[in-house]
Amino acid sequence: MIGAGMGAMAAAARLAVAGHRVTVYERTATYGGSVGRFERDGFGFDTGPGLLHLPAVYRDLFVKTGKEPLESCVELVQVDPAARHVFADGTEVSLPNASRAGVVSALGEALGADAGERWGDFLVRAREAWDRTRRPLLEEPLWPNWRVLAEREPYPALSRRRLLRTRTARTLAEVGTLELGDPRLTALLECHALAAGLDPRTAPASAAVLPYMEHAFGAWYVRGGVRELARAVHERCTARRVEFVFGAEVVSVVEKDGRASGVELADGTVAGADFVVGGPPDATAALTGGQDLYGGDAPEPDPAALSCGKVVVCLALRGPRETGAAHRTVVHTTDREDELALFGTGGPPARPTVWVERPDDPLLRPDGHESVVLTATVPSLAHHDWSAAGAADAFADRMVAAAGRALPSLPGRVLWREVRTPVHTERETGAEGGAVPAPTLAGGDGVLLRPSNSTRVPGLFTAGGWAHPGGGLPHAGMSGALVAGLIVEGPDFRGSQ
Structure with missing residues (x-):
């Protein structure tokens, strides 16, 4: 196993239970990939996801790999609102x-009765898209005829007649324009795409499943921070005798008789294996000497969908969190066009949408203080030099200013x-340019499908956010x-049950 991200560890635990001897080689000093933690002066911060959606995935992992259910290993809290x-x-x-x-x-x-009804009707259509795509996109290996998923738009868009033309939404932005009809509802819709690093103007209408997932399955917090979920998965792996080797960089996949037979480490060590599981398909291909892992027949994600990263600002605040404060606040941009320019060759927005995480969790802060995380979607290193002097702090200032619209006392408490x-x-993750992978989506000519987990090299597989089913x-x-x-x-495996 190459890398100790969440996908790799989920595979490792299942394989160990099935009788395989599993060794995980991780080039960094810890596990979890993007599910990170920053700690200082008694404060703790999640630097990756702040909430868990669709917890059934990890409940299933723990049921299938041991007697202790997920809830006996971590405390899940359904946040409200x-x-x-x-x-x-x-x-x-x-x-x-x-x-x-x-x-x-x-x-x-808040917005008027018509707005509530339009959003409710939208969720019904989004559910239909979810029902059509959940199994092929989350629970089954990528179909050999994956182009069917690319060509068929699962979202049942409404037909609207405008200026003697009948139009139906093909992108998420068009869903907002043609079906929601209120800029605030459009912002509510589009922020789910933006959080995933997707441009709503090019994301297929099937991206409607992103807000549906939150509404249907809830938003859950892991007590102690989402990093605790990574800890629990790691401990489940070690309990099933998975071996972890940290500080071990894999430099090549070893092949013998036409199949993957192990890995070579940077120190020259060669470890044999019956199967090798890599991470991002491009990086895994590089470890094989640049082989075409799919024989020219694999989805090719839109480069614009791979160009986004995150800026995370961890704030140690003076004074306690007020009673009744929301765990998550989304402060929407006041300049949508400027923000969406970040996709492609644009720079970081002047007025970003900011996600404010304020967990009511004494495990993450000293008594009498508060731990807060701000997150914004930004261009990756491919389009912006985040290492330039002052670049990070200048953008962090803009994020704090934006968050101040929702929390006026914030700047003075830092x-x-x-x-x-x-x-x-x-x-920390090895992701090229510091980009964050988006989830796979159907429709849109396949620009958001990801390559298969199996490759044309026997014994070689890929797992994680850059492979099927995405981030x-x-x-x-x-x-x-x-x-x-x-x-x-x-x-012959046909998918999870």
Whole structure:
């Protein structure tokens, strides 16, 4: 196993239970990949995902790999509200967790009854897209005829007649324009794509499943921070006798008789294996001497969808968190066009959308203080020099200013801050340019499909956010399940049950 990210560890635990002897080689000093933690002066911060959606993926992992269920290894808390939203015009709304009726009611009160009803109707259509794509995109290996997934748009867009033309939404932005009809609802819709590093103007309409997942399955916090989920998965692996070797960089995949037979480390050590599981397909191909792992027949994601990273600002705040504060607040940009220019060759936005995480968790802060994390989507290192003098701090200042629209007392409470950019992401996860992988989506000519977990090199597989089924905590867990199934059951494996 190359790398100790969440997808690799999910595969390792399942393979160990199936009787395989598993060794994980990780070039850094720890596990978890992008699910990181920063600690200082008694404060703790999640530097990756702040909430868990679709926890059933990890519940299934723990059920299938031991007697202790997930809830006996970590404490899951369903946050309520799921999120508070502060829109460009100053309108605010708090959306209840996992309640379509509650969300419709809240939006109706804040934005008008028609707005609530339009969002409720949208969620019904989004559910249809989810039902059509959940199994082929999350629970099954990538179909050999994957182009069917690329060509068929699963979102049942409404037909709208405008200026003597009948139009249906093909992109997520068009869903907002043609079906929602309120800039605040459009911002609510698009922020889910933006959080995943997707441009709503080019993301297929099927990206409607992203807000649906949150509304349908809820938003969950892991007590002690989401890093605790990585710890629990790592401990499950070690309990099943998975061996971890940290500080061990794999420099090549060894082949014998036409199949993967082990790995070579930077110190010259060669470790034999019956199967090798790599990380990103491009990086894995490089370890094979640049072979075409898919014989020219694999999805080719849109480069624009691979160009985004995150800036994370960890804030140690003076004074306690006020009673009743929302765990997550989304402060929407006041300049949508400027923000969306970050995709492709644009720079970081002047007025970014900022996600504010304020966990009510004494494990993450000293008594009488508060631990807060701000996150924004930004260009990766391919399009912006985050190592330039002052670049990180200048953007962090803009993020704090934006967050101040929702928390006016924030700037005056800051004891200190830690700013993390795509430079940190690249160094800690190996992701080229510090980019963050988006989840795989159907439709849109396949620009958001990811290459298969199996390759044309016998015995060589790929797991994690850059392989099928793409990025995100739930997707990483499913990636591990798919790889384990393909190894244990062989090419006839048809998916998780």
